[in-house]
Amino acid sequence: MAGSSISNNKNDNKGENSEEYNKEKEEMKEISLASLNPMHQSSLWPQLDLTRAAIKGNWEERNPTILLPNQSDDISHLAVDIGGSLIKLVYFSRHEEHSPDDKRKISIKKRFGISNGSRRSYPILGGRLHFVNFETGKLDECLDFISSKQLHLGGLDSPSWHSGTRPHDNPIIIKATGGGAYKFADVFKERLGVSLDKEDEMACLVAGANFLLKAIRHEAFTHMEGEKEFVQIDHNDLFPYLLVNIGSGVSMIKVEGDGKFQRVSGTNVGGGTYWGLGRLLTKCKSFVELLELSQQGDNSNVDMLVGDIYGGMDYSKIGLSASTIASSFGRTIAETKELLDYRPEDISLSLLRMISYNIGQISYLNALRYGLKRIFFGGFFICGHAYTMDTISFAVHFWSKGQAQAMFLRHEGFLGALGAFMSYEKHGLDVLRAHQLVERFPMGFPYVGGKIHGPPLGDLREKISWMEKFVQKGTEITAPVPMAPPGTTGMGGFERPSSRGIALRSDASAALNIGVLYVVPTLEEFPLLADPKTYEPNTIDLSDHSELEYWFMVLSEHLPDLVDKAVAGEGGTDDAKRRGDAFARAFSAHLARLMEEPAAYGKLGLANLLELREECLREFQFVDAYITIKKRENEASLAVLPDLLIELDGMNEEERLLALIEGVLAANIFDWGSRACVDLYHKGTIIEIYRMSRKKMQRPWRVDDFDMFKKRMLGCGDKKLAPYRRALLFVDNSGADVVLGMLPLARELLKRGTEVVLVANSLPALNDVTANELPEIVAEAAKHCDVLRKAAEAGGLLVDAMVSIDDGLVGNSTSIPLMVVENGCGSPCIDFRQVSSELAAAAKDADLIILEGMGRALHTNFNAFFKCDVLKLAMVKNQRLAEKLFNGNIYDCVCRFEPGGELR
Numbered sequence: 001m002a003g004s005s006i007s008n009n010k011n012d013n014k015g016e017n018s019e020e021y022n023k024e025k026e027e028m029k030e031i032s033l034a035s036l037n038p039m040h041q042s043s044l045w046p047q048l049d050l051t052r053a054a055i056k057g058n059w060e061e062r063n064p065t066i067l068l069p070n071q072s073d074d075i076s077h078l079a080v081d082i083g084g085s086l087i088k089l090v091y092f093s094r095h096e097e098h099s100p101d102d103k104r105k106i107s108i109k110k111r112f113g114i115s116n117g118s119r120r121s122y123p124i125l126g127g128r129l130h131f132v133n134f135e136t137g138k139l140d141e142c143l144d145f146i147s148s149k150q151l152h153l154g155g156l157d158s159p160s161w162h163s164g165t166r167p168h169d170n171p172i173i174i175k176a177t178g179g180g181a182y183k184f185a186d187v188f189k190e191r192l193g194v195s196l197d198k199e200d201e202m203a204c205l206v207a208g209a210n211f212l213l214k215a216i217r218h219e220a221f222t223h224m225e226g227e228k229e230f231v232q233i234d235h236n237d238l239f240p241y242l243l244v245n246i247g248s249g250v251s252m253i254k255v256e257g258d259g260k261f262q263r264v265s266g267t268n269v270g271g272g273t274y275w276g277l278g279r280l281l282t283k284c285k286s287f288v289e290l291l292e293l294s295q296q297g298d299n300s301n302v303d304m305l306v307g308d309i310y311g312g313m314d315y316s317k318i319g320l321s322a323s324t325i326a327s328s329f330g331r332t333i334a335e336t337k338e339l340l341d342y343r344p345e346d347i348s349l350s351l352l353r354m355i356s357y358n359i360g361q362i363s364y365l366n367a368l369r370y371g372l373k374r375i376f377f378g379g380f381f382i383c384g385h386a387y388t389m390d391t392i393s394f395a396v397h398f399w400s401k402g403q404a405q406a407m408f409l410r411h412e413g414f415l416g417a418l419g420a421f422m423s424y425e426k427h428g429l430d431v432l433r434a435h436q437l438v439e440r441f442p443m444g445f446p447y448v449g450g451k452i453h454g455p456p457l458g459d460l461r462e463k464i465s466w467m468e469k470f471v472q473k474g475t476e477i478t479a480p481v482p483m484a485p486p487g488t489t490g491m492g493g494f495e496r497p498s499s500r501g502i503a504l505r506s507d508a509s510a511a512l513n514i515g516v517l518y519v520v521p522t523l524e525e526f527p528l529l530a531d532p533k534t535y536e537p538n539t540i541d542l543s544d545h546s547e548l549e550y551w552f553m554v555l556s557e558h559l560p561d562l563v564d565k566a567v568a569g570e571g572g573t574d575d576a577k578r579r580g581d582a583f584a585r586a587f588s589a590h591l592a593r594l595m596e597e598p599a600a601y602g603k604l605g606l607a608n609l610l611e612l613r614e615e616c617l618r619e620f621q622f623v624d625a626y627i628t629i630k631k632r633e634n635e636a637s638l639a640v641l642p643d644l645l646i647e648l649d650g651m652n653e654e655e656r657l658l659a660l661i662e663g664v665l666a667a668n669i670f671d672w673g674s675r676a677c678v679d680l681y682h683k684g685t686i687i688e689i690y691r692m693s694r695k696k697m698q699r700p701w702r703v704d705d706f707d708m709f710k711k712r713m714l715g716c717g718d719k720k721l722a723p724y725r726r727a728l729l730f731v732d733n734s735g736a737d738v739v740l741g742m743l744p745l746a747r748e749l750l751k752r753g754t755e756v757v758l759v760a761n762s763l764p765a766l767n768d769v770t771a772n773e774l775p776e777i778v779a780e781a782a783k784h785c786d787v788l789r790k791a792a793e794a795g796g797l798l799v800d801a802m803v804s805i806d807d808g809l810v811g812n813s814t815s816i817p818l819m820v821v822e823n824g825c826g827s828p829c830i831d832f833r834q835v836s837s838e839l840a841a842a843a844k845d846a847d848l849i850i851l852e853g854m855g856r857a858l859h860t861n862f863n864a865f866f867k868c869d870v871l872k873l874a875m876v877k878n879q880r881l882a883e884k885l886f887n888g889n890i891y892d893c894v895c896r897f898e899p900g901g902e903l904r
């Protein structure tokens, strides 16, 4: 029950109780950012070190990469928002993941004329934006933090960047907003030697909100009766809106565009009122404590309800139920009672409701006054607290009679600081778009909910011991807010929160659900999506709790096997075992967190869970858990490929096409992500299983559009259609899947004059084949196949891999080339909103897409439409999914052909 869960709460006040966490000062929420345009630097922007800067690659390229050899990788830039209650820091650290261009990449870049980085007219460098906050009353802590991380020296073009000293004639300037930018300017100058460049607070709030609403996909959400729902904001239909920032006090700003706004109202009853009055009345030591108290409160002991006045009856004539609050704190007029006679829990809840309800009501009145339908609420007062949001939402909904809607922002507390940060320059941040931002949730997130200022755990050993320390706490993650629906009366008031007794996650009251947003400048929207606006990658929506429970179970059960493979893949060393253990804990904690609050990481689909698992493995430096298995299966499959090709070549074209599709479906059984299949592998060799799988291919398949596809490929009678120009083949698993399934299909397309682009993962995921691995596999296959060889050579694919091939054949070919491009993903699924620039370029001339495998064709994209023809091929290796999608059974096959564009 709530009481015990809260009082036993070991996550509480970590900073105060534990020495270790006393030094935790770095917020674990980060956003990666595009970096700077050296062309447009203002003198205020901390300069990059451009000494010995050189253009890498071709000078004639439109967007060459500029190397900055003297630029520290840890360069930081800082902006501050110093409010009445809290200081918010936003700082940028450059953080680029370098993956050297291999020959495959170079040839693809040449082929498609892709320049480095992005299409824009400046090089975007990777980086992260960190969010940190301190109490304003503890300014010293904040200054120590800035100083220890040298944030105030951020990237200045001076030798002092390294030495930490700086010449007096070159003042350091930091962007600052909030009242404290004035009040504490001298302290910053004295302690850190920096000048604060003051930016208007309202302008910063608006700039921060506009950026977030445009660039971050799941930034805004509604929160009604415990239900959180993300809102897709149409960039072209964002304005006008009312921005209500609930900080110490409250500002209400009518926003009509970028930089176009007016502060129309406000109220002095805000977050400071709750925290200040609450502290006085309850003797709470911290804001979090005060909020937690409210979770166990019953405000009817403090508030005067309509029923108190009307002898237990509703005042239905004017729509007020007996439980409606008639007068906040009205019961405390009783002369017989003193403050100590009231429970602090009840006082806290009463205060929270009074203030939230009041702000909701005033906000709506202002929205009404200015004809604004949408209201976004920000400010640290909300701090992800479900009951606060529900109360505000209720007020807006009730007073507007359902006409207006309250929306909340995930980065609620950092609008001003973000706006101040953006005011350094107008060219870096504000052009970023959602497809370039990837949000990741680091391993500590389930434990600390993004709240605790964790140490920068760059070192793997630190990560592991951090996990080990938290292992006890893993079992204590209890339900966050909400609470059960607050039970509104529908008559203008609230019932008491029916949530009393439901456990509150220790830190949920102040947990900001913000992960790490990496900027990957090279990511693009897939150009062949029929309608990017309505595209939803996930087929399974995990907001259905029974689905979530099922997949939670599947992934949990699969965990020991995955850890075994990952550890074995690295020789089973003690180090690998320890990492394996820590990974299992971290991933289990993510799962537990999401079970309790499915929307904690944004909108949750199955693809997100599967990707999270891969990311978590990478965090513990398991680069490729299935590497040994993949190699073994590739070799076994390559050994039988020649026989398969001979068999195929002996067939007529109709038989062959069917055999090829059957082959793809049968070979898709080699999937180490499926429990059922893994069990199967104990029962026979790869080749035996493949044969068994082929034998069982009975048509009609569960989804069987083969005849339609055949008609398009082979024509009908004398009527032949032109071959496809270019086919994108999204390959799935290593071994038989790619070697005996997809490569023979690729070969057939090549023979028919179609350019083939093999699209594979950028990073390993389960036993999926990667773009790095494919050229070698193709080279091996090509030893047995002229078609593949010639095509690959002509495509420049087989540069290194083909050294053993007879030189006489090289360059003689006029065949259509075969290419390998990376998809930009490291997951068994694919989200077409964010793919590599290589793939986006290759897609431009494509007229056929073949999506293979459960992850890419069923879990994601089963319902997706494309501008060109698409063939979705997969074997369903999970009973529940087969039942859910088409009332089918495990091992059913899907061959779905959907003509694109005008044909549909």
Ligand SMILES: Nc1ncnc2c1ncn2[C@@H]1O[C@H](COP(=O)(O)OP(=O)(O)O)[C@@H](O)[C@H]1O
Residues within 6 Å of the ligand: 082, 083, 084, 085, 086, 087, 135, 178, 246, 247, 248, 249, 270, 271, 272, 273, 274, 275, 287, 288, 379, 380, 381, 382, 383, 413, 510
């Ligand atoms: N950890 C916290 N400590 C103090 N106040 C907090 C905390 N978390 C949330 N708050 C609430 O947030 C309010 C401050 O919000 P904020 O947006 O930072 O405003 P300001 O800029 O005025 O400081 C506080 O008055 C309090 O109600």
Ligand SMILES: CC(C)(COP(=O)(O)O)[C@@H](O)C(=O)NCCC(=O)O
Residues within 6 Å of the ligand: 554, 558, 610, 668, 670, 671, 672, 673, 674, 675, 676, 732, 733, 766, 828, 852, 853, 854, 855, 856, 859, 874, 877, 878, 879
């Ligand atoms: C992870 C996968 C999507 C990979 O499937 P693939 O794309 O390789 O066909 C699939 O194995 C899966 O959904 N596995 C979990 C379900 C299970 O164990 O039954």
Ligand SMILES: [Mn+2]
Residues within 6 Å of the ligand: 671, 673, 732, 733, 766, 767, 768, 828, 853, 855
């Ligand atoms: Mn796979």
